Amino acid sequence: MPVTAVTPDPEALTMTLVADFAAPIERVWHAFTDARQLELFWGPPGWPATFTDFDLAVGGHARYHMTSPRGEKSGGTWEFLAIDAPRRFEVLDAFAGEDGAPLEGMPVMRVTFDFDATDTGTRLTNVTHFTSADALQQIVSFGAVEGSTMALNQLDRVLQGLRAYAQGKGTQTELIDDTHVRITRLIDGPRELVWRAHHDPDLMRRWLLGPDGWRMTVCEIDPTVGGRYRYAWAPDEGVEGEAFGFDGETLLIEEPRRSVTTEHMTGTEFPPTLNDLNLQEEAGATLITLLIEYPDKETRDIVLATGMTDGMETSYARLEGMLANA
Template identity: 50%
Template sequence: MPITSVASNPDTLTLTVIGDYPVPLERLWDAWADPRQLERFWGPPTWPATFTRHDMAVGGWSQYHMTGPDGSTAHAWFRFVAIEPGRKIEVDDGFAHQDGRVDESMPVMRMIFTFEETPGGSRFTGVTHFPTVEAMEQLVGMGMVEGMQSALGQMDDVVADLASFAAGRATDAQILDDTRVRISRVIRGTVDQVWRAHHDPELLKVWLLGPDGWTMPVCEVASAVGESYRYEWEAVDGSQRFGFEGELLESEPPHRSVTTERMIRMHGPGAVNEMTLTAVEGGTLMTLLIAYPNAEVRDMVLGTGMTDGMERSYARLESEILAAVPV
């Protein structure tokens, strides 16, 4: 069943949305944990959402925008206040300027999403708390009630889609805009295991090799913000060698890191990589948001077969490393 109830209460300054779905609780939860799924129902059909950050951990942020029929965009954000895995998500929700800065002229709402099992599957309840009567009147007048009902009404199709987001699906690349690409893969392992495998040089040398036939003779990992890293690969026959280097900009173990990246001995601006790890059914959702300097560089890199090489690496990580990494 779709959304079963939408009710506003001016006395308690709340808007409550309830939906019942014939799917397991884990499936419903994952739809909120995975930005690929969340953006399929967070914006109304005529104003679809694109999430450029979804760091679902306490203190983490989500940043997104909705795109209207005429191409105009409305920007907003979440800040995660509390999370009870599989049961509850509590966020502050507000508006943003186009550059991502918080729009302090608009009200901030507290949203509490709860998830529970039912005899027929699972239930989602979302309660929005408005800070003042004026804020509630302003946002309801902007069409918030109709917008949420229309947007969340799309959850039916998302939670029924088991194949698109299942563990075992190959690495997926999605172009978000002129410069940003989102790489996604569910890796069969815990968040701690996957984080460790990305930061232990001896493990990286085993799995981060791309297609068969390569070795990784140089693996210098940045362990603290401000440190530099350097990775170099060499063909087994010694005929080719290349590498990347960069700086660790942000690190929040075990779920998020941000680094710069540029090819060694190449001039010009490089890329910025933001990796987030989120526990989902079947393992850990690895999301890598890559920001390139321009669309030309983006298309050139994607045209090298990068996604296929990443898939081979992640498959190797699962088959050769994760079983040996202690939880």
């Protein structure tokens, strides 16, 4: 993982993050100073960022908000204090309301981003300066250490490019923490078609089947916020297994980029999961990222032990073949 240390220092009133990237300094600089690139990693899993303004000039401002799976928004604003491309920039960082203005009563921090060339690529040293120990403790209590680590650890795939990062690797499952799992799969096809394949019942019946020998018997979906869906599968004659299904509610839709739903196993008392689907396109390929939030570690482990990843890979391979023949 790129982040090697995040160190709060109450005496110096600083928090220092150090990360190493296997990419040239110019490439890393571009990732941090282009709004569309920043949106791909600025914000921890489940809280992607949207930049509404980005004026990279001394005295200019960047404004953004991060959106949770349930639609809550957390805003921020930068005022650029100094820029020395491609080695350093400095900002005044503040929490912001819906209008983009700094929130009164919340900490305002001076933050430096220093980029240094190394034998293997680039080192980022990111130092946040606080005005008081209370302000530092407040930010740490918000989860800044964990959040900044998870956010910047997403940058590798941006720097590498989607094909180099994921092509040929199939469906990958990564444990984020005790209750979160991230699943990724690169599909050779445009994002608009991948989005349709996840929300059009006629298309879903053609690929969302899991292992060979199963059929989708129910596919009802209302892809609007508050809308309900219901899916069910059954084995073909002679194939072992019992019919099952899922139902849930759509919590968030940002077509064609993101959708968030709950998922409950129909007819059971099992608690639902939260499924956060993100689609990112680059050079004609789309990276599917599914962040799943389980109610607890035990449920997470039980579900993973069912061979879920293998079943998803069979479906995704079928989806890719379907798009290739479209």
